[in-house]
Amino acid sequence: MDPFLLSMILCSCIFAAVSWKKLNGMRLRLPPGPPRWPIFGNLLQLSPLPHKDFARFCTKYGPLVYLRLGTIDAITTDDPEVIREILIRQDEVFASRPRTLAAVHLAYGCGDVALAPLGPNWKRMRRVCMEHLLTTRRLESFAAHRAEETEHLCEFVWAKSQSGKPVNLREVLGAFSMNNVTRMLLGKQYFGLQSAGPGEAMEFMHITHELFFLLGLIYLGDYLPAWRWLDPYGCEKKMREVEKKVDDFHQKIIDEHRKARDVRKSGASLDDDGDDDSKEDMDFVDVLLSLPGENGNEHMDDVEIKALMQVSLLLQTLKFIFFKLAWSFNQLCLCSVPLRVLFLKMTRLHSCCAVIFLLKS
Structure with missing residues (x-):
């Protein structure tokens, strides 16, 4: 296949994926947050002390901030009322921990009580x-x-x-x-x-x-x-x-x-x-x-x-x-x-x- 044609197809696919993500994000009514880079999201905006960056985002964009960490959606907050909503009223929604690669390999597939998803096990x-x-x-x-x-x-x-x-x-x-x-x-x-x-x-x-x-x-x-x-x-x-x-x-x-x-x-x-x-x-x-x-x-x-x-x-x-x-x-x-x-x-x-x-x- 012609290299030029292959490049055009690849660019078109990337543009379509980014546009779809952007339109889908608008439909989801996400909280405000810092501008995001393609592919990396907000990862490039985090320093070795990410908690300080999160506090800075909350000061600038409001009590509830949306972040895109690569392919992962995340939120951060410094408001006690929002924290109370997450940890008490919406506890079951946020109870499960992320299934990271380290947890899969070193915690027997997230099979322990600390990392297992909320459920019968x-x-x-x-x-x-x-x-x-x-x-x-x-x-x-x-x-x-x-x-x-x-x-x-x-x-x-x-x-x-x-x-x-x-x-x-x-x-x-x-x-x-x-x-x-x-x-x-x-x-x-x-x-x-x-x-x-x-x-x-x-x-x-x-x-x-x-x-x-x-x-x-x-x-x-x-x-x-x-x-x-x-x-x-x-x-x-x-x-x-x-x-x-x-x-x-x-x-x-x-x-x-x-x-x-x-x-x-x-x-x-x-x-x-x-x-x-x-x-x-x-x-x-x-x-x-x-x-x-x-x-x-x-x-x-x-x-x-x-x-x-x-x-x-x-x-x-x-x-x-x-x-x-x-x-x-x-x-x-x-x-x-x-x-x-x-x-x-x-x-x-x-x-x-x-x-x-x-x-x-």
Whole structure:
């Protein structure tokens, strides 16, 4: 075919597509917004701090602003009444999260309670969390583990301070929060004297860091489908590699728990009191595996358990604990109240043996 004719056909198709989009947008009565570039939309108008750009758009165009991010329609607002309308009155319309490439590859096809679209599967996963994992009794059963990890943390920091060595709070608090979460979720300690071993600990830390990075990555392929075909930086390839590592790691943990459960079943029978105690000592994976299903099958398959382990509980809980602890230590450093008074107040509030240890020292 003549190259000139091919170019004319291509330009005509692009012009027709842009005109159709423009007419369709006029029929939809969209909110006001900044002018958009062809293909890219408003992506080129966003800086490395997009929240500041959104605030600037709201100041210029009004409380509700329409944005076109590549092929994705979006709105932004800074008005409390509009936010209330979105989060309360129109909650079901906006409840589902976008199906990004990272969520598909790293969250088992958006199959967990945090990223699953609103529907029967999301309601089922949420019911499992609220009725079996996050009950008051279940969380209180791990209080001894939390106190033990707090004591280890304080002992380590105290020993470092006595020797005059600096303490890297990012590393120490990261290990502390990691141990708290993994003992509750997986029944394992990855840092300290009773850790599962340096090899497994480093593997777990490496996988977690890769997950944090890729799940927080703004990937252009989510907004421009043609970018996925090019993928010049190999982001999707990296996601597939991490997906395989994460799946193998989680499957190994599930197999270990299944094997341990079979050993317990084949052992000596327990009396009623012993059975109750064993239920109290179960971690989250044990609980998920023990839920009864239909026809003698397990209530949840391995993919559902792995999705629930990964994004919904592990990453969110770990991130929340780490940043909360870092903020608390920062406030302690800025506080003018004597530390001994603060420790006494903490002891009365939490009855923490680690605080008592520090006071005695």
